[in-house]
Amino acid sequence: MTQALPGVWFAKKRNIPCYLYVQDLWPENVEIITGITNKTIIGSIGKMVDYIYKRCTKIYTTSNSFKESIEKRGVPSDKVEYWPQYAEDFYIPIEKTTIDEIPDDGVFNIIFAGNIGNAQGLDILPKTAVLLKKSNLKRNIRFNIIGDGRYKDTLVNLVNSANLSDMFNFIPKQPATRIPQFMAANDAAFLCLTDSPLFAMTIPAKLQSYMACGIPIIASADGETNRILEESNAGVSSPAGDAQRLSEIIIDLSLKTQEELTKLGFNARDYYDNNFNKNELLNRMDHHFGLNPIMEEKYHV
Template sequence: MSEPLQQRLCQRTGMPPQKIAVIPQYCEDFYAVPQPDAALQAQFGGRFNLVFTGTFTPAQSLETVITAVQDARSRGADMLHLLLVGDGMSRAALEAKVKELHAEDAVTFYGSVPATDIPKFTALADALIVCLSDSPDLGLTVPAKVASYMAAGKPVLASMDGAGNAAVAAAGGLSSPACDAAALADNLLALTRMDAAQRAAMGQSAKEYYLAHYRRSELLRKLEHFILEGRV
């Protein structure tokens, strides 16, 4: 699913790289179709909405994002708002972190929604955040949400190491090391200070990267060719 995994498999098996196809996880097509939602716009419009969608677990290191958001707000990004869409085992701890930082105005826990509703939230977003903890194994692959975020055509920020960090950087996003709240806060501050045209260009770059690397039909074609012909 990634070049780091290809390299690890070659090291463990002695297989030559040309015998191993790198085919990342594809993105379902509906993530690329915006769904502007008037109710969400009425509720959250007028702020700079940084959106995360997915499961809340220790692997996501969402406390890093909460800390970075509060830091960026204290340095001038006062309209920055973190919208957390989802649920999971870390929610109670994250809610406690928000209270500890007195960040209730900066962070909203929206709860879980069907996957097909995610484009409503990415359409609302001014930027999308993907994050992981600093475990070496987590850096071996590109999280599925990276592809779905790029498909939305919005600026993408990464707080992670390894393949995911590299993919976001290659797509024109802003990347920082895993669990580095200060570096993420710097990127958030920089993003909020960009004008609309600069952010739109970032989103377009992300969309083009999705089209080149993560479309379902193209990746299935590569898989079929590799199985039938031994090549991508």
């Protein structure tokens, strides 16, 4: 949030509009991620945030819940607008395929791609895998974890100590442009967030990327993410932190036919096109910035 201060000061000096895009709520995010609870520190950050909000011409947010939270800080509702994130153009549906990194052995493959950090709540996966092993599965399940992060070593150790290595496939970080190929080699994509009021208000950018690739989604999350999955009928969701319920929905999804899985993937892409379309979102922003028709034609927006 501190990076907004130079913008606010420069806008005032030049007497020009100042626009802010909020992807993380402060001071809430600082408190949860860092563990800082000192009222003096959090209160000071809150005052800085209010200072910035007050001096911005327009504030855009990545979720409706963020919009509501900012309005509760005394910001007029007409000053705040929901403008979600979109996925880059290379995130597209690809026909079912096989790749070297993921064995083609009839297992129900679930992909997680991205940062492996504390906020992702991936500690739920070893717990869920233990429950799945006890369930006499009709179809084996594998979690393909692609990426890196501060929590990765801990996650690998949890998997190994619980003798779950046969259910996990850790793959090094890949170029973003390869991720759609990995999606096409999996049956479903997984995302999760820790159990927190802040993360319940968050729409992780991973959700848009998954939807753009047209793959069924499994989520361990509350709030906005759960709402979108229910609206789109693009997958299944369980409450954040609930390993038992997560294991149950994974089993249910693994038993669906390929036709049913394809339908869920189609729903995901359809919802993406109607709600997170890049061109439409950029056109909306151009309108707010007052881009004239000549420039619109020149830049094909």
